[in-house]
Amino acid sequence: MQAMSDEEKAQLISQLQSSFLLFVRTFYPVLTGRDFILPCPAGRESHVITICRELVKCAKLETTRLVINVPPGHGKSLLMSMWTAWTMAKYPDSKYLYISYSHTLAAAHTDTVRRIMMLNDYRNLFGVELRADSKAKDFFQTTAGGAVGAFGSSGAITGRDAGLPGLDRFSGALILDDAHKPDEVHSDLVREGVIQNYRETILQRVRGINVPMIFIGQRLHEADLPAYLLAGNDGHHWERVILKSIDAAGNCLYPEAFPLEMLKIREERDIYVFASQHQQDPQPAGGALFRPNYFAVLEQEPDIFFTFITADTAETSKSYNDATVFSFWGLYYIEVMGRKTGEMGLHWLDCAELRVEPKDLKDEFMMFWAECARHKHPPLIAAIEKKSTGVTLVSVLQELRGMQIRDIPRNKTSGSKTQRFLDIQPHVAAKKVSFTEGARHAEMCTAHMCKITANNSHRHDDIADTLADAVRLALIDKTLYHTSNKESSSSSVMTALAAQMRKQSQLRTQRDGIR
16 A cells, blocks of 8 residues: 555544445455456345445444355355454454364465455554464464454364453454355254254354354255254344345346356256255255146136135144144136136135144134135135144134034055155146235245155145145045035035124224224
8 A cells, every 4th residue: 555644544544444345345456466346236236235234233233143145156255254354453352263164164264364464554554463473374363362263163162262251342253154065964964963063062152242143155955054043043033134146036146257147057957056055045855846837827716616724733833843834725627718627626725824832723723714714615624634733723623513624644544744745746747736826825835845855855844734635635535525414514504604704804804903
């Protein structure tokens, strides 16, 4: 940098300490000899600006738990190393743990921090010096007592801390930069070992309540560390920044390095890797049984003549893996060119995914039923999986007069989950399951079904279970709407009950409107 007066120097220091992006654009050329290129995507904000803004919030302690999911090759580790050096310029006594999937990779990132801090311009501007006896690339200290250490996400961390206790200002951070190795993340043993090490070792090294923890990296697996963090399983709420290579409008994130044409080729040739690393939406291994184009999307609701509900209840309300799902279905005859084919179709009218206490299941079901009763053909039957909380719900609902409840057993004769999904696949692939265009639940249900695999490697199948039960009852066994005389005689009672529920729901809506 050119010679400057004390006043000019003080002004520059103030500007650099106030703007992380300015710091990056100033020191990147000094460090590398190349100009810093700020990506300029069409129709969306530069990911560099987004990341810089979120990291500044961490430096100001406005955010203390942050997950940034960003595709590989987008300069995340450079920005993270730059941020460490930038915060150290203002708080040279800060302590950092920089953790990656291997000690070698983490050391490469901390070496970048060290090289920035050893630049003459950095030292002259900020007056921060490294101790002469502590300049290793994987661990170094400042003369003010600050320290930066590199560690692997599966290894021990002893004698090193992140941050300082009892301070209400920034004092360091715990950084997780690519905690999983891509070619090892599909091993349950290795992947879960990283999460266990985070719980038992890494998390214990944070020394203050105002010490930011930052995860930055691409998604690699449905059950990876960021999934664990975002679910709040470590007891913290994590802010999330999800940066996809291609957004909903079809704009690419980093056109200078990854143009849209290149991304489309990668998506076509490697669907799984692209979905996880580029779109931050990991698909389960094993090959999906269902595809988006299997589901018919109709411009308007078909001519439905019978409706029903299927329900899958969670084993416990406290497990983030489980959910209670209610699905509302309509039966109709598929038409081609205005002529009925004689084939039955199953229209997915609505779906609710809930996480509730067992004691609230009945009320939630009755509310869902009441909404479904608004349909011109109110549901006459509810089929509920006979397990745990489902058994209790069945017994409670069976006490209600006029409501026909069918319990669905889960045993050896009913087949495994995989077999149930394999049984319904031909019916779904034949486009016998449909949605109305623009239905609020269509995207959720389709995305869920496209993660169901033949080897049971998916994590969630609550929604899929309600579909499997509906297809089995309506299209395979075809027993749902063939009722006995006794059942038929109760239909008028069922209709009256549904009308009563509609009236109660309307009254609640009116009361809510008055409030």
